[in-house]
Amino acid sequence: MIPIRARRPNPYSASPLDRASARREDAAFLAAARESPDSLFVPVWRGQSLLAGEAEAVRGVFLAGAEADPWRVDAPWAFLGLWQERPVFAIDCGAAEAPPAFDAPAFGETARFADLRAAAGALPEAEAAILAHARGLLHWRARHRFCGVCGAACEARSGGNTLVCTRCETPHFPRTDPAVIMLVVQGDAALLGHSPRFPVPEMYSTLAGFVEPGESLEEAVAREVFEETGVRVGAVTYHSSQPWPFPASLMLGFYAAAQSTEIVLDPAELSDARWFSRADIRNHKALGFRLPRGDSIARRLIEDWLESG
Template sequence: MNIPDYPHERTPGFNAATLDRKAEWRTDEQAREQALDSAVLVPVCRYRMPMRGDVLETLPARQFAERLDQAIWLGLWNQRSVYTLEVTDAEAAQWPELHFSDLRGAAMRLQPDDAAVMAYARAMIYWAKRHRYCGRCGKATRPTHAGHVLRCDACDLEHYPRSDPSMLVQVSDEQDRCLLGRQPGWPPGMWSVLAGFVEPGESIEDTVIREVWEEARIRVTGMRYFASQPWPFPASVLIGYHAVGDAETPQVEQDELEAADWFSREQIAEGLRSKSFFMPPPFTLSFRLIEAWYDHNAAQPLSALIGRR
């Protein structure tokens, strides 16, 4: 059926971990206990990540032996167990060898595997903080399955960590220009593809059609899947599509975007050269979507224009 190889070069960031989630160990306390000597822990402080320079830095999990029931076991990475745990400002200050960094800001400089483990840790901690109480009955939950289930003993409900599906779409018109939008609050000159959350009862294809209409009053007439990316800011999985739209002038009527417009390759190249135009960095699916469109019919690849891959 002409199925392409995967993984492939279009894979965006947060996506390449060699970590083995090894779900069967989540209920195997003995296996985790036996691996504890070499186990490491990623302390997370206000969603900031422990780093030394541009590298993920961990602490021995044994240091946290009394609190491992509050930690979340992430899996096996290079034969070592990896946990994550939320820590206080006071604790963070006790480890002068660690520098706590915002993951989004640091992501451009990270090794792919480090970025993937940090994204996983951040997403799990975000989920756990928002499920301390049962949404059905209001009583406190307790962690089980090594932190992967939050259980309500009062009403017998189990809460699982999942992600909010969101779509990204690079829309082209019949002149092969690219539709980009600007959100209020973005730095001047920054543009990106359109995006939106998938609603209940909606296929992702229907989300693409709905959001492009809501945000820019452009009708999508065809689409093709590109790739997906975990995006822990705070809890998304992004699903990217290329689409074609009708040749109307974009209209922005809602609060979500402050502007939307069609861009030719020449406009983007000229804007990048004069530094009047920029877009999300290369680890983002947004960039990869724009790049795939751009490089399809360009004299010079987009990565050469921005001076990096």
């Protein structure tokens, strides 16, 4: 199978940030940066990002100056890095029972908290990546408040990028779960499946699953495809990766060459799986099925395969 290269960056993977990890232990720098009117603050409320605008004009709202003053002291925060030399912090607004209201003067309207996935296709690439970074890091912080070793409370260190147990002093680092996502192909046909968990009833997508301990990525691809569809695969080639902070995954994209075509479904995972030709996929609307969302690596795998043939 001829490798198919990624033709453009995946959504959430074009971060403009210098993560400046060497500054995370610099308490004086962090204190001054948090007080600086030039610093940018990325608010997250219970997994939702602050957005303004509509349709193709959606933008992320980054607070600075007086807009950020209410959140400089009490809200949990994390240093994300530098954007054009300006410090950028994530701030957790989740303690508020209702989403806080912010003005967005540049848009002449009030900003609102919303699911990042609903707007990612319209957001500028840099903004989408920063918002995803903030969401993922704060999700980890909110769910690892206590030590997994002794159960005591943890406190943030290293600019909010590490948690340390207050009793046994075990350090805990942000967790990312690796998942393989693959388009299985044979000649002019690709294997797509439908899960009852999909939010769109008519959607067919690539297969995917988490990497298990002691397993290579190629082994995970072959195992997941066989478990879900009964199809055997041979050559596995890498395409690209995508951070997916919904809640905390790194999606590793592959193409897999099928060695068999008979489908035997695992009903716990899929309600249907079919082989589709390129013509079928290009004509998916007329045929009554939908493809995965535009901000997903699944869609990029499909589109790049379509363009290769």
